[in-house]
Amino acid sequence: MAPSKADSSASCGDGDAIVSCSKTENGFSSSLSLCHSEKAVEELLQQTPLQGTDDHLVEFSEALRTVAKALRRAAEGKASAQAEAAEWKRRYELERSRNLQLEHKEKLPGECIGNLDGHRAENSVKEPVPQIEQNEHSEKDCMKHGICSHEVLHDGESDSSPNMANKNMMKKASFKLSWWCKGANEDQHNHDIVSFERGNITTAERSSKQISLKWESDPQTVLILKKPNSVSVRILCAEMVRWLKEHKKLNIYVEPQVKAELLTESSIFNFVQTWNEEREVLLLHTKVDLVITLGGDGTVLWAASMFKGPVPPIVPFSLGSLGFMTPFHTEPYRECLDTILRGPISITLRHRLQCIVIRDAAKNEYETEEPILVLNEVTIDRGISSYLTNLECFCDNSFVTCVQGDGLILSTTSGSTAYSLAAGGSMVHPEVPGILFTPICPHSLSFRPLILPEHVTVRVQVPFNSRSSAWVSFDGKDRKQLAAGDALVCSMAPWPVPTACQVDSTNDFLRSIQDGLHWNLRKTQSSDGPRDS
Numbered sequence: 001m002a003p004s005k006a007d008s009s010a011s012c013g014d015g016d017a018i019v020s021c022s023k024t025e026n027g028f029s030s031s032l033s034l035c036h037s038e039k040a041v042e043e044l045l046q047q048t049p050l051q052g053t054d055d056h057l058v059e060f061s062e063a064l065r066t067v068a069k070a071l072r073r074a075a076e077g078k079a080s081a082q083a084e085a086a087e088w089k090r091r092y093e094l095e096r097s098r099n100l101q102l103e104h105k106e107k108l109p110g111e112c113i114g115n116l117d118g119h120r121a122e123n124s125v126k127e128p129v130p131q132i133e134q135n136e137h138s139e140k141d142c143m144k145h146g147i148c149s150h151e152v153l154h155d156g157e158s159d160s161s162p163n164m165a166n167k168n169m170m171k172k173a174s175f176k177l178s179w180w181c182k183g184a185n186e187d188q189h190n191h192d193i194v195s196f197e198r199g200n201i202t203t204a205e206r207s208s209k210q211i212s213l214k215w216e217s218d219p220q221t222v223l224i225l226k227k228p229n230s231v232s233v234r235i236l237c238a239e240m241v242r243w244l245k246e247h248k249k250l251n252i253y254v255e256p257q258v259k260a261e262l263l264t265e266s267s268i269f270n271f272v273q274t275w276n277e278e279r280e281v282l283l284l285h286t287k288v289d290l291v292i293t294l295g296g297d298g299t300v301l302w303a304a305s306m307f308k309g310p311v312p313p314i315v316p317f318s319l320g321s322l323g324f325m326t327p328f329h330t331e332p333y334r335e336c337l338d339t340i341l342r343g344p345i346s347i348t349l350r351h352r353l354q355c356i357v358i359r360d361a362a363k364n365e366y367e368t369e370e371p372i373l374v375l376n377e378v379t380i381d382r383g384i385s386s387y388l389t390n391l392e393c394f395c396d397n398s399f400v401t402c403v404q405g406d407g408l409i410l411s412t413t414s415g416s417t418a419y420s421l422a423a424g425g426s427m428v429h430p431e432v433p434g435i436l437f438t439p440i441c442p443h444s445l446s447f448r449p450l451i452l453p454e455h456v457t458v459r460v461q462v463p464f465n466s467r468s469s470a471w472v473s474f475d476g477k478d479r480k481q482l483a484a485g486d487a488l489v490c491s492m493a494p495w496p497v498p499t500a501c502q503v504d505s506t507n508d509f510l511r512s513i514q515d516g517l518h519w520n521l522r523k524t525q526s527s528d529g530p531r532d533s
């Protein structure tokens, strides 16, 4: 057990506003302690109201406020630096495990590293971390038409759960991910090398890659999620379940209420599996090879929210009105699922944001609430309050701005076409790694939206002198109140949501904004008119 704030802190200030410098690992509790100094100053000043005529007292109270504010900023800087250090530690450990795996492979005689055609023993990966293959670039890696391909990830076999039904049947299919990108002919073979020769710099990595998923063993288990209360979706769901069982011999999971629905139709759906307790949902990713969603974007968000860690590939069928994340039509679902189960398939790795609410009233870091992962966005707004929201925003160690308006949206690039777009944010290709910082109705003419890089940690705090609380919601759900002093800390989550593409990420994205939003649709001007002579 780490010490609590009370027993781990050392006093480093004098007078009434004692500042405690706790030595906790993530820095949250230390920043919280320091933040108390500002609150204490406010309380002290309220208890001893100043006479407007006493200039010295007024000056002194202002000085106290300034010192307390500076202390709080320092504490916030420290929390950010510690969060960054934790992230670097995670990356270091990932890198170290990758190197260990490579060393291990080199020791195995006759094993070919980085060979796309090399076969692995079925379900043979035992390590808990993803196996990252060496990006050794050989002629074989380069596909036709100037497309370069790299093998990047192998999935790992997960522990089986004693609570799930049919555990003997459940073996996760293994697959392999690789990326490719179209390059000019001459840079096909060296685009992953940093070169300073003759002053030419070639980038080490392209930020955005088209990922391809190739099954190494057949998928066996599918989870079907559908939007509720729709008769047409219910009918399609029953038909699809039957077809997948009869023609593809797959194990099928559905949510408990969907199983009940299916059983009211016919007892032949007895083979369909589900779970009895919510905690079993946490283990679904160890069982399920593929998730099928039947609904709109909201059902994709629902599917993503069920996976608090790794997410299996999702095949989203379009049964909503817009469908930015649902590229598959339902009429040819058999052909479509046939192709996907055979592979390889293009997928979009959709980044998620990990959000943590930190309460001012929390006594130690263990009172920090569970992180929530969002696929679209986290929104901090004024809720029912009619006052302006007042939100102090920090990005890593730097103060960004104070949002005064209706609120702020921190969005992923997948969410860029949703609420953030409505608030004036830019539309961003979903594979661009970044965090959109979009104000909602800011009361300032110059407050333009920002796009921040994916590696930063954003902290949004309700100041102690705020007139009202703020409200935070996650992908439009789970509203929570943020009182004065509470903060939301947001960074990129390590578990993206892989969604299958109809064509590829870019084609699907462009088609969704053209079909969904009628983006830049305008009648073509006729040639029948004035011309440049």
Ligand SMILES: NC(=O)c1ccc[n+]([C@@H]2O[C@H](COP(=O)([O-])OP(=O)(O)OC[C@H]3O[C@@H](n4cnc5c(N)ncnc54)[C@H](O)[C@@H]3O)[C@@H](O)[C@H]2O)c1
Pocket: 296, 297, 298, 299, 301, 320, 321, 322, 323, 324, 325, 376, 377, 414, 415, 416, 417, 418, 419, 420, 422, 474, 475, 476
């Ligand atoms: N003013 C707005 O535009 C506004 C207001 C509130 C919420 N929303 C969005 O609704 C989302 C929740 O969706 P829901 O289906 O549960 O609620 P919902 O049923 O109210 O649908 C909201 C609409 O947003 C669309 N949408 C969702 N994700 C999208 C995306 N990534 N790109 C483009 N459009 C998208 C949906 O297709 C739907 O038409 C939130 O994450 C938020 O982005 C938008």
Ligand SMILES: Nc1ncnc2c1ncn2[C@@H]1O[C@H](COP(=O)(O)OP(=O)(O)OP(=O)(O)O)[C@@H](O)[C@H]1O
Pocket: 225, 226, 227, 228, 255, 294, 295, 296, 297, 298, 299, 300, 301, 302, 319, 320, 321, 322, 323
């Ligand atoms: N399996 C589910 N259980 C509970 N709620 C769900 C489930 N699937 C979807 N939802 C919720 O149902 C709502 C509507 O879903 P969805 O967006 O898929 O359909 P839609 O509103 O008809 O589509 P569109 O928004 O494109 O018109 C969303 O808020 C979503 O969170």
